[in-house]
Amino acid sequence: MAEAGAAGTAAASGQAPGRQVGRVLGTQDATPLSFWVAIQSGAYLQLDDVVVTARALPGEATVLHSGVVTDVRARHEGAQFASDVFLIEEGVLPAEIQEVAEISVTRVDPELYVPPRPGAPARRAGGDERDAALYFDTMERRLPMGLGRDGVPVYLNFDFLDGSRGAHISVSGISGVATKTSFALFLLYSIFQCGVLGGRAANTKALVFSVKGEDLLFLDRPNTRLDDVGRDSYARLGLPAGPFPSVGIYAPPLAGDLTGRPDVRERTDGVQAFWWTLAEFCEQELLPFAFADAEDDRQQYTMVVAQVASMLRRSGSPAGTDGAWRVDTATLRTFADLVDLVTDKVTAEDTRAQWAGPVTGAGTVNAFLRRLRSAARALARLVRADLPAEAGRRVSTEGQQVTVVDLHNLPERAQRFVVGLLLRAETERKEAAGPGSLLFTMIDELNKYAPREGDSPIKQTLLDIAERGRSLGIILIGAQQTASEVERRVVGMSSIKVVGRLDPAEAGRSEYGFLPVTQRQRATIAKPGTMFVSQPELPVPLAVEFPFPAWATRPAEAGPAPSVGPGAVGTAGRTTGRSAGRTVSRTGGRTGGPGRQDPFAGIPHDPPPF
Numbered sequence: 209m210a211e212a213g214a215a216g217t218a219a220a221s222g223q224a225p226g227r228q229v230g231r232v233l234g235t236q237d238a239t240p241l242s243f244w245v246a247i248q249s250g251a252y253l254q255l256d257d258v259v260v261t262a263r264a265l266p267g268e269a270t271v272l273h274s275g276v277v278t279d280v281r282a283r284h285e286g287a288q289f290a291s292d293v294f295l296i297e298e299g300v301l302p303a304e305i306q307e308v309a310e311i312s313v314t315r316v317d318p319e320l321y322v323p324p325r326p327g328a329p330a331r332r333a334g335g336d337e338r339d340a341a342l343y344f345d346t347m348e349r350r351l352p353m354g355l356g357r358d359g360v361p362v363y364l365n366f367d368f369l370d371g372s373r374g375a376h377i378s379v380s381g382i383s384g385v386a387t388k389t390s391f392a393l394f395l396l397y398s399i400f401q402c403g404v405l406g407g408r409a410a411n412t413k414a415l416v417f418s419v420k421g422e423d424l425l426f427l428d429r430p431n432t433r434l435d436d437v438g439r440d441s442y443a444r445l446g447l448p449a450g451p452f453p454s455v456g457i458y459a460p461p462l463a464g465d466l467t468g469r470p471d472v473r474e475r476t477d478g479v480q481a482f483w484w485t486l487a488e489f490c491e492q493e494l495l496p497f498a499f500a501d502a503e504d505d506r507q508q509y510t511m512v513v514a515q516v517a518s519m520l521r522r523s524g525s526p527a528g529t530d531g532a533w534r535v536d537t538a539t540l541r542t543f544a545d546l547v548d549l550v551t552d553k554v555t556a557e558d559t560r561a562q563w564a565g566p567v568t569g570a571g572t573v574n575a576f577l578r579r580l581r582s583a584a585r586a587l588a589r590l591v592r593a594d595l596p597a598e599a600g601r602r603v604s605t606e607g608q609q610v611t612v613v614d615l616h617n618l619p620e621r622a623q624r625f626v627v628g629l630l631l632r633a634e635t636e637r638k639e640a641a642g643p644g645s646l647l648f649t650m651i652d653e654l655n656k657y658a659p660r661e662g663d664s665p666i667k668q669t670l671l672d673i674a675e676r677g678r679s680l681g682i683i684l685i686g687a688q689q690t691a692s693e694v695e696r697r698v699v700g701m702s703s704i705k706v707v708g709r710l711d712p713a714e715a716g717r718s719e720y721g722f723l724p725v726t727q728r729q730r731a732t733i734a735k736p737g738t739m740f741v742s743q744p745e746l747p748v749p750l751a752v753e754f755p756f757p758a759w760a761t762r763p764a765e766a767g768p769a770p771s772v773g774p775g776a777v778g779t780a781g782r783t784t785g786r787s788a789g790r791t792v793s794r795t796g797g798r799t800g801g802p803g804r805q806d807p808f809a810g811i812p813h814d815p816p817p818f
Contacts, residue, residue, distance in 0.1 A: 225334015225358075229253055232261055233308055234326030241313045243273070243323065245330045246306060253277050253309040255726065256357045256751045258333040258341045261324045272317050273324045274333060274341030276748045278724050279310035312724065312748045315341055334358075343745045349404045352445040353395060353741060354752030361445050362752045364395075364704065366404045368744050370646055374703030375678035378654075378694075379687040379739075380720075381708030387736045388687040388708055389420075390761070392650050393427070394754045395685070399648070400609060401447050411645035413605040415634060417627055418614045419652050425475040425614060426760035428455040430767035434758050441755035451759040456608035458482045460618055460626075461589050468595045471617045474763040482603045482613070484629070485531020486540045486593045490524050493517040494591075496665050497628045498583045498621075509576040512564050516550055516576075519563050532593035541593045547584045551577060586622040603630055605647065620656065627657055628666035635673065635682060643681040649673070654686035655693040667695065674701040691719040705742040707749075709734045723749055 229251040233244035245261075247253055257277040264270045284296055286303035295301040311330075317340065338360065339345045349366035356362045368374035377395070379388045396414050399405065405412050418424035430451050442449040459470035461481040470481040484494070495517035499510070520535065527534035532541050540546050553563040554573050564573050595601075605611045613630065615623045634647060651657060651670075658670040673682050674697060684702070691699050692714060699705075705722060710731040714720075720728060722742045727749060731740060737756075742749040760766035 225332050225338065227251075228329045228331045229259070230309075230330050232324045232326050232328045232330060236308075238323040238326060240273075240316060240321040240323050242275075243311050243313070245309045245311060247309060252307070253280060253332070254357060255280060255730070257309075258338050258358075259309070259311050259330050260333045260337050260341060261328050261330040263322065263325050263328060265320065265322065268320060269318055271320050271322060272315075272340075273311075273313055274315045274317070274337070275311040275313040276341075276750075277309045278312045278748065279726050280307065281309075282307040314746055314748055315343065334360075342750070346745075351395075351404050352398050352402055352447060354739070354754035355441060355444065356750070356752060359444070362741075362750050364741065364743055365745055366399075368703040369399075369683065371643070371678040371681060371683065374744060376674060376684045376702040377686070377704040377706060378691060378699050378702035379685070379706040379708070380691040380710065380714075381689065381731075382711055383689050385709040385736055387739075388706075389424075389652055390737075390757060391706065391708065391739050391754055392685050392687055393424075393757070393759075396610070396648060396650065397452060397759070398445070398447060400452070402445075405646075408645060412609070412648070413645070414610045414648040414650065415605055415630070416610060416612045416650045417652065418612055419616055419623060421616050422472060422474045422614065422763075423761050424612050425457055425459075425472065425479065426763065426766045427452040427610060427612060428478075429760040429765075429769060431757055431760045431765045432767045433765050434756055438756040438758070442758060445755070449755075449758040452610050454609035456480070456604075456611045457614065458603050458612070459614040460622075461595070463589050466594065468601070470614075471589075472614065478769075479614075480600055482601050483589065483595070484591050485597050486533040486543070486546060486591060487526045487531045489546070489591045490520040490533045490540075491526075493521055494629060495520065497625050497632075498587055499579055499664075508568075508572045509579070512554070512568055512572060512576040515565050515568075516554065516563055519553070520546075520550075528593075529597065530593050530595065531597040543584055543588045543591045546591075547580055550580060583621055583625075586619045587625060590618075590622060590625065605634065624657060624664070624666050627651065628664075628669055631666070631669045631673065635669065635680065638680045638682055643679060646681045646683060648683045648685055650685040650687075652687045654688040654698070655690060658686075658695040658698045660693055660695055670698055671695065674698045690714050690717075692717040703744055705749075707731050707740045708738070709736070727751070 228248070230245045230247040230253070232238055233246045236244040238244070245253065245259060253259065255277050258274065259277060260272055260274045262270050262272050283306060284293065284303040285306050286301065287293065287296060292301055292303070296303040333341050336345065344350060344363050347363060347365045350363035351366045351369065352361050353364045354362055369377065377392070379392055381388050400409070400412070416424060428451050434449060439449045457475065457479045459472050459479050459481060461468045461483055462471040468481050470479040472479050488494070496513050499513050524533050524535040526532070527539045532539055534540070535549055538545070538549050540549060553559045554577065560573070603611065603613055613626065615626055618626065631649065634649070638647060658667045670684070673684050677684060686694070686698065686702070688694050699719060707720065707723065710720070712732045715728045715731055723731065723740060727740055737753050739752055739754065740749045741752055
């Protein structure tokens with residue numbers, strides 16, 4: 209890997225940690241918070257190196273100034289004109305090449321804020337000095353988050369992630385290049401595998417929403433592309449190299465299919481279909497989540513939404529055992545039935561005042577109906593009573609450590625509906641259970657659910673999590689291409705801010721003011737796998753490279769599924785032998801649950817001819 213090569217080159221050239229690399233520059237002002245180092249001949253410093261210099265004070269202890277290289281420059285001393293470079297190289301003009309590095313101070317120990325003295329030796333930090341410079345020595349619970357440019361682990365203070373002193377992570381970067389999702393998953397893997405959770409490990413869960421293809425449906429399968437170099441990176445981080453051991457996977461039912469099969473193509477086993485019954489939709493007043501667009505909250509039709517939701521609950525009752533709902537003489541079994549009923553109620557003269565409100569005008573009612581009808585197709589397979597209402601259809605984080613909810617086959621309106629309802633349900637569950645456990649919630653395309661402008665039930669739920677999640681034990685891991693388009697309070701409440709590859713225009717936004725100028729520039733050319741991580745204890749974000757995923761990220765990478773013994777937690781987090789409702793099988797039919805053995809598992813699976 210690149211980091212291993214950098215470390216090896218440094219050692220071979222005599223640049224091992226602890227060796228002097230230069231002296232504090234005397235032609236630039238040195239301050240307690242920033243200084244420059246003139247690099248001596250035969251040495252070098254690169255961005256992100258950690259440097260230490262000392263100053264002995266009369267009658268006081270020696271002060272150590274530690275910092276990170278944030279800029280490196282080289283120039284000819286003695287050159288006056290641009291063309292002098294040619295004469296210097298030909299030996300006609302005398303000149304010296306001098307490299308200097310800017311050091312942004314991260315720690316002064318003891319805290320005597322005096323500047324380093326010009327001419328003082330500066331050395332590359334390593335071992336305990338490096339840990340002290342980056343505050344790793346004060347972190348009681350260190351979370352490995354990748355390797356530095358020197359090939360040595362870089363840590364995150366878990367106190368600022370689990371709610372003890374802070375919470376939430378914001379990850380920004382260009383789609384497909386910034387590796388936002390991959391880094392967020394690696395952090396989850398590190399949290400579950402490094403031992404930082406202690407006694408809370410058994411009760412800590414993760415809820416992951418998958419909105420881009422089926423790549424996240426193979427977290428429980430080993431990655432066949434992981435080589436020895438990648439395994440060595442995991443070993444250096446103190447982590448096992450393998451898939452997530454306990455994963456539950458949910459997907460919406462296939463549109464138009466009355467057997468309730470999950471709508472997935474690449475994953476042929478261990479996927480559970482989910483939906484809501486019409487009885488749940490009406491009893492829990494879920495109608496506002498069908499209008500989850502970021503609309504102006506001053507729109508009058510929102511009053512009709514609340515009124516209709518209330519009337520559906522008060523005027524109806526369950527019909528049968530499959531989740532149907534009866535209002536007057538009408539039995540609702542599909543979302544289309546509900547739309548037809550509501551249309552009749554809000555347009556009929558004798559029921560309009562009761563269902564839409566006594567002073568609601570025809571224009572407001574029509575605006576409501578237009579939006580309701582546009583939601584009918586998106587929600588038809590999610591809200592229904594034409595399938596047996598089995599317990600396994602409810603998305604639950606119980607029974608497995610990581611729960612993946614696949615949304616990529618749903619239109620955006622349906623995605624917002626699902627995300628909003630599940631976040632609300634988990635928030636209510638955590639409020640009832642108390643803060644003894646943790647729930648990490650990973651959401652991609654956060655700007656779609658919590659946009660800067662407008663309001664919606666989902667946005668309010670996310671704001672509630674951002675503001676109260678720390679006390680509830682709900683940790684938000686939000687990923688977005690543009691942090692400038694996400695609600696400020698959601699981003700601002702994140703203790704950990706992460707940036708991958710950025711668009712140059714986006715990099716200039718104020719939301720990235722925590723990045724030094726050089727890091728903003730680097731973010732526009734950062735390669736996949738390189739992230740800049742800001743955490744409260746450090747004034748300078750750290751550049752890290754995280755290992756290649758040890759879990760499969762696409763079907764072609766998926767190795768064989770881990771064996772499941774009697775009573776063990778299986779692929780979908782259910783105990784082997786228990787029924788988990790409908791799941792997709794290789795034959796396209798139904799199985800008794802994710803833990804049931806597939807009799808066709810040993811037969812090679814041919815992809816469909818299209």
